[in-house]
Amino acid sequence: MAQIDPLPPLRDVIATHGLSARKSLGQNFLLDLNLTARIARVAGDLSGSDILEVGPGPGGLTRGLLAEGARRVLAVEKDPRCLPALAEIAAAYPGQLEVIEGDALDVDALAHLTPPIRIAANLPYNVGTELLVRWLTPKEWPPVWSSMTLMFQKEVAERIVAAPGSKAYGRLALLAQWRADAHIALHLPPEAFTPPPKVSSAVVHLTALPKARFEADAAVLNRVVAAGFNQRRKMLRSALKGIAPDIEDRLIAAGLKPTDRAEQVPLEGFCALARAVAAA
Known part of the structure; x- marks a missing residue:
């Protein structure tokens, strides 16, 4: 296997620093440096960008990002055991x-970066979805980041890019596709990781749109979508009855059938409903 930098192979780094992956931290280490460099290339031209990486672990993707020319990488790592290995990478670059060192849920890491900013991470399984939702729902849009290249469990990746009518379609698809272009760029089998997880993984690339696809108040849209999919098997008039007393009228005003279910409603329909609810 060709080396992407003069640093030791990741298996040697893990052995040297005793970095066994911890399930409690959602850790699964990606050891193939050619694969991490490939993921970095999915993120695009990194030469003029600051990169936020969450959960670098022993630094496989970190090294890929730096080898592919990232201007600067800010890595947020919760596990103190990984810090010496990351310090060796910092010395090489x-x-x-x-x-x-800290929990990405508690650190406003984006505030430490200079635009243009990209986010690239093999996200810890236990916080990946929450971080994605936070990055998709800032107070102002467009966001400070221009793109995100994120690894998830395959099931989560499919939820992000899902189309109406599919089982995977839900709140995550609507939030992502309302304000970004999203596609699955890579699929990774369990054996690519140490230890191998029980599920396959996939890399999703999201590019921020300059403005949302359809007009809607973010808070109202989020509330309507959450209510609709919390009881996805119910008709909209039942699932959304807590949103407004005249919800059937709001649904009709938005061009939707009260007897439809949430999984049948496209993004444009939910945005129209959010506008109708806000107007009421």
């Missing part, structure tokens, strides 16, 4: 890697 002077001034290009900064590591913050």
Whole structure:
């Protein structure tokens, strides 16, 4: 296997620093540096961008991002055991890697970066969805990030790109597709990781749109979508009865059938409903 930098292979790094993956931290390490460089290339031209990486672990993707020319990488790592390995990478790329020890859910890491900003991460399984929702729902749009290249469990990746009428279609698809272009760029089998997880993984690339596809108030849209999919087998008039007393009228005003179910409603329909609810 060709080396992407002069640093030791990741298996040696893990052995040297005793970095056994911890299930409690959602860790599954990606050891093939050619594969991590490939993921970095999915993120696009990195030479003029600051990159936020969450959960770098022993630094496989970190090294891929730096080898592919990232201007600067800010890595947020919760596991203190990984810090010495990341320090070795920082020494090999002077001034290009900064590591913050902490929980990504508690750290406003994007505030430490200079635009243009991209997010690239093999997200820990236990916080990946929550982080994605946060990045998709900032107070102002467009966001500070221009693109996100994120690894998820395959099932979560499919939910992000799902189309109406499919079992995977739901709140995650609507939030992602309302304000971004999203597609699955890579599929990875369990054996690509150490230890191998029980599920396959996939890399999703999201590009922020300059403005949302359809007009809607973010808070109202989120409330309507959440209510609709919390009881996805119910008709809309039943699932959304807590949203407004005259919800049937609001549904009709939005061009929707009260007897439809949430999984049948496209993004444009939910946005129209959010506008109708807000107007009422």
